[in-house]
Structure formats: C-alpha cells, structure tokens
Amino acid sequence: MSESGLQQARDKMAGAGVSPVAIEVFSHYYRQLEEGATGLIPESTIDPMLEVPQLSDVEISDADAAAALDATVVIKLNGGLGTSMGMDKAKSLLPVRDGKSFLDLIVQQVRSARAATGARLPLLFMNSFRTQSDTLAALAAYPDLAVEGVPLDFLQSKEPKLRADDLTPVDWPADPELEWCPPGHGDLYPSLLGSGVLKALLDQGFTYASVSNADNLGAGPNAQIAGWFAASGAPYAAEVCTRTANDRKGGHLAIRKSDGQLILRDTAMTPDEDMHFFTDEHVHPYFHTNNLWFDLRELDRVLTERDGVLGLPLIKNVKTVDPADSTSPEVIQIESAMGTAVEVFEGATAIAVGRERFLPVKTTNELLLLRSDVYDLGDDGRLTQASAIPAIDLDSGYFKKIDAFEKRFASGAPSLRDATSLTVKGDWTFGSDVRVTGAATLADTGSPERVADGSELSA
Incomplete structure (x- = not known):
C-alpha cells in the first residue's frame, strides 16, 4: 500500500506544479518514513558542544568585512502565517513599532547596511503558498529594493499530508488547502535550487547567504560575522547563544560520537527519556538561534552531487488534518529543519553571538x-x-x-x-x-x- 501511496503523493504534487526537485526530496523522506525512521537522536550517541568561537573575540578589518557583506545575500524565512497567534497572513506583516511591520524593519535594516558599507546586499524572502501574494504586495512599497538579476522572493515547496494509517495523501473536501503542508524550513535548500534562485545568485557573483527567521529582528545584516565567515573558509556556520533556564526548548548543536560530525538536535528529535539532558543548560550550554551562514558555491556543489537531495534528518510530525478539529483524521507531516544541514557539510562550524542577535516573536x-x-x-x-x-x-x-x-x-x-x-x-x-x-x-x-x-x- 505504501508504494501506491508514494505514487499517489508524487502525482498529486506534480499536478499542483510542485518542482521535480521537491518531489524527489519528498520521495526520499517518504521511503525513510515507511522504513520506520523516527529521526530521534539519543543522548548516548552525542557529546555536548562545549567550545565555540566567540564573536566578541573576532577581529576583522572594516574593508574585509564590507567586501564579505558585498558578496552576501540576506534570506528571510517568511512562510509562517502566525496561526498560533490567530493570524491568517504572513507574520512578517504584523506591526511591531511605530506602525512598522517586521517586513518594514527588515527592509530598513538592509537599506541601512547598504548605505553604511556600500554592499549590494540583496534581500530575499522564502515565502509559502500562503504568504507570497501578501508579502509581494507589501514589498511593492519599496521599488528600489531589488538588486539586478535577483528576485525579491522564491516559493517554498508544499507537500501532501499523509494519512497515518496507510501513508496515502489525505483527502479533505471540506477544505482542500488543509490537505497540504509546508515541508519545514529544511526545504530552503532544494527550493533555492528548484526555483533557479541559487543559479541567479551565483551568476551575479554572490558567494554567501545569511539566513534567519523573518520574526527575528535581531538577525540584521552583520558585516563582522560576514567577514569572519569568509575568512574561516567554512562551508557552513550556525549562530548560537549561551543558554539560560528560559531557553530549554531551543535546539542545540552536538558532536556525533560515531564520526565527530557537528549535528543539530531539536526537541522533536529527542527521545522522551533523554529530555532531561536536552533541557539542561549545563549539559548543553549553547542553543541554536536558527541564524545560518553558508557558502552558495558549496551548496550548489553538494546539491548537484546529490541530485537536489541533501538528505537532512527526517522530522516526523503527527497532527490532525484540520488542526482545529481533534476528531479529524490523524496525519503525518514530513518535515526537516534547515539547521540540520550542519551535518551535511564537512568543516561546518558555529559562532557564539550576543543575545541581541536573537529576538524572536512566537507569542x-x-x-x-x-x-x-x-x-x-x-x-x-x-x-x-x-x-x-x-x-x-x-x-x-x-x-x-x-x-x-x-x-x-x-x-x-x-x-x-x-x-x-x-x-x-x-x-x-x-x-x-x-x-x-x-x-x-x-x-x-x-x-x-x-x-x-x-x-x-x-x-
């Protein structure tokens, strides 16, 4: 039944115009799911990450910092509707201060960084099929924002929710939109490839990407981090912060014992019996901010080698097809987290930043x-x-x-x-x-x- 379920899902995605790259990524995870993969990372398989370079210790010349920022694109994850706060549009359109939304302030941050450093600094939003039109309408107020050869946004993929009982795409005629879900922000990488945006960035001479959530106004353009990342030669880096008792739900980086590779473990990837380790800020002293940096050339190379499938760890999310109706059929949403790409790139690293880089709004x-x-x-x-x-x-x-x-x-x-x-x-x-x-x-x-x-x- 499951092979039939995969074909039904592939056909449904193709019929909805989902890119071939995204369909192959979904198929990769589907096969993992039917093989019983859970994505869980037991504490016994990892060592805590205890030593991290500190941004406060970094020394980069203004010229090198500006040059690195000029080779950087700023990408904001903008697929969320803010449903937990009762919203039905992109959370980034919510007013924050003085009548200005997250989006307005992000634009202001980018424009200011351009003026201060002379960097081209494109701003790209990864939208979902639910946030794209409203976001582009709001961006129309900034006709000078776009950088030649680079769009203002690209579209995150979508995938069918699967019935938990037989792994076939769920049917929900009462609201067909609820038959679909986003594949998690790990979809960033295949979406960059499948949309053609990765090629466009490379063609325009951009080398680095700085990625963060649109609701985190702390993660503005930072020439010092860009300079550090460029000088490091690393293919990938994550920003982390010192953990406090209030950060116990945040994911953390760790070192996999089997091969010494840096990995990310999130709440959904932690076995119940290990949650006391996960939540202990003394065991795992840094949390992952979801602010990332990666080398666009390395990403292109790895995606090409793997036919668009990075193979990020599976996150199995069990819900009901209608989140507001607990009696509706149970479904599985196949997801991945963009931060887990840390384990794909040999030589990936991290940098500890100040708390001012982490100002998320979830409530x-x-x-x-x-x-x-x-x-x-x-x-x-x-x-x-x-x-x-x-x-x-x-x-x-x-x-x-x-x-x-x-x-x-x-x-x-x-x-x-x-x-x-x-x-x-x-x-x-x-x-x-x-x-x-x-x-x-x-x-x-x-x-x-x-x-x-x-x-x-x-x-």
Missing part, C-alpha cells in the same frame, strides 16, 4: 516586549535593549490571539523599563500611559476590568 508576550520601551528603535531599523528584560505572562485565554491582544492594548504597550515582571490573569484592558514597576500582577476578578489611563502597576 504575544514577546510582541508586547518589542512594542514597549524595553527596546529603543533606531533609524537603522534595529531594536536595542534599553533595560533589563522583564518576564511577561499574559493570560492566554484573553491575550493569545492577536485580535484580542490588540483590543486590550489599543492605547499602546505600557512602560516596562522599570518592571521585573508583569503577570496578567483574567480579562484586563490597558489604558494609555500605564507604567509597570517591579513585579506586578493583575488577578482574575471573573469580570472584564480596565487599567486606568496613567496608572502605575507595582508589586
């Missing part, structure tokens, strides 16, 4: 922080931490979805510069010019409440 708690005076927004589109970061805990029943969040902070974020924590339980709406000092908690009264304009909240 409205983090969005509130970026909108507050904890961060200053510069003319270069970068956010600079202005005070200690307080712990934010907003009641998910009232603040998790972006519409509900916006309604309750319609007058803007409160001042958090003097806060150590803000905990909100229940249905609270914030007035204007609210200030939080110390550790403040709002209790659930069972009724909607309002924080009056000009209030000060404290312990």
Whole structure:
C-alpha cells in the first residue's frame, strides 16, 4: 500500500506544479518514513558542544568585512502565517513599532547596511503558498529594493499530508488547502535550487547567504560575522547563544560520537527519556538561534552531487488534518529543519553571538516586549535593549490571539523599563500611559476590568 501511496503523493504534487526537485526530496523522506525512521537522536550517541568561537573575540578589518557583506545575500524565512497567534497572513506583516511591520524593519535594516558599507546586499524572502501574494504586495512599497538579476522572493515547496494509517495523501473536501503542508524550513535548500534562485545568485557573483527567521529582528545584516565567515573558509556556520533556564526548548548543536560530525538536535528529535539532558543548560550550554551562514558555491556543489537531495534528518510530525478539529483524521507531516544541514557539510562550524542577535516573536508576550520601551528603535531599523528584560505572562485565554491582544492594548504597550515582571490573569484592558514597576500582577476578578489611563502597576 505504501508504494501506491508514494505514487499517489508524487502525482498529486506534480499536478499542483510542485518542482521535480521537491518531489524527489519528498520521495526520499517518504521511503525513510515507511522504513520506520523516527529521526530521534539519543543522548548516548552525542557529546555536548562545549567550545565555540566567540564573536566578541573576532577581529576583522572594516574593508574585509564590507567586501564579505558585498558578496552576501540576506534570506528571510517568511512562510509562517502566525496561526498560533490567530493570524491568517504572513507574520512578517504584523506591526511591531511605530506602525512598522517586521517586513518594514527588515527592509530598513538592509537599506541601512547598504548605505553604511556600500554592499549590494540583496534581500530575499522564502515565502509559502500562503504568504507570497501578501508579502509581494507589501514589498511593492519599496521599488528600489531589488538588486539586478535577483528576485525579491522564491516559493517554498508544499507537500501532501499523509494519512497515518496507510501513508496515502489525505483527502479533505471540506477544505482542500488543509490537505497540504509546508515541508519545514529544511526545504530552503532544494527550493533555492528548484526555483533557479541559487543559479541567479551565483551568476551575479554572490558567494554567501545569511539566513534567519523573518520574526527575528535581531538577525540584521552583520558585516563582522560576514567577514569572519569568509575568512574561516567554512562551508557552513550556525549562530548560537549561551543558554539560560528560559531557553530549554531551543535546539542545540552536538558532536556525533560515531564520526565527530557537528549535528543539530531539536526537541522533536529527542527521545522522551533523554529530555532531561536536552533541557539542561549545563549539559548543553549553547542553543541554536536558527541564524545560518553558508557558502552558495558549496551548496550548489553538494546539491548537484546529490541530485537536489541533501538528505537532512527526517522530522516526523503527527497532527490532525484540520488542526482545529481533534476528531479529524490523524496525519503525518514530513518535515526537516534547515539547521540540520550542519551535518551535511564537512568543516561546518558555529559562532557564539550576543543575545541581541536573537529576538524572536512566537507569542504575544514577546510582541508586547518589542512594542514597549524595553527596546529603543533606531533609524537603522534595529531594536536595542534599553533595560533589563522583564518576564511577561499574559493570560492566554484573553491575550493569545492577536485580535484580542490588540483590543486590550489599543492605547499602546505600557512602560516596562522599570518592571521585573508583569503577570496578567483574567480579562484586563490597558489604558494609555500605564507604567509597570517591579513585579506586578493583575488577578482574575471573573469580570472584564480596565487599567486606568496613567496608572502605575507595582508589586
């Protein structure tokens, strides 16, 4: 039945116009799946990565840094809809500060880096079939952004969700779009190849790629890292940060015992019995930021050698076909993570960067922080931490979805510069010019409440 299932999936992908490269990559993972692959990496098979070069120790001349940046393309992963926050469009279009979205600030960062260094610095978005049209419409406001010979975006692939019982493509007539899923951001590499963008970049003389999530405004263009990467001669590098107790869910790099190769282990790749090792910041002291650098020439060589199939580790994601309906059929989504490419490139390395390179927004708690005076927004589109970061805990029943969040902070974020924590339980709406000092908690009264304009909240 499974061989029939693979052919059905291949036919479905071809009928939807999915690139031949993406179909072959999917087929590679499908065969792994039917052979029982889980993608799990037991703790007994790895050693922790304990010694990492520090960006703070790097010495690169301004000229070498600028030259490396001029050979670099900035790629932003932009396939997510922000569904966990109740969004139905690209998360990068969400306003962050002063009416500017993630996308606006990313553009501002790139333009500023171009002006400061003279680098061409193309900006490329990897969109999904759900984010492409809205993103390109927003980018139309920047007619001077494109670099000659390089598009502004390329499309991530899509693949059919598979029934968990027989590995055939699921049918869901109630909403046929739910029959499809993105293949994870490991799809970056075959999508660069299959779209023709990799060739276009090489033809225009670009050598390096700097890749990060569109919701991480900390990962702006960095000439110093570009210079370090160029000087290292490495084919691939990952940015990592020192782990704290708050980073226990983040993936980490490790050294595979069998061959000494650097690898990435994520939460979904860790056996349940080893999770206490995974979450221990003393055992694995660095977390993976999902900010990557790679040599475009090396990527082209390896993809050519492997017919477009890098062979990244499989991630088996079990869900229901309709995420909002737990009674809908159980499906398997075949995924891979772009950071696992670290094990494909011999000589791959890592560099430890400051926390300012990692400002992701996965929840409205983090969005509130970026909108507050904890961060200053510069003319270069970068956010600079202005005070200690307080712990934010907003009641998910009232603040998790972006519409509900916006309604309750319609007058803007409160001042958090003097806060150590803000905990909100229940249905609270914030007035204007609210200030939080110390550790403040709002209790659930069972009724909607309002924080009056000009209030000060404290312990």
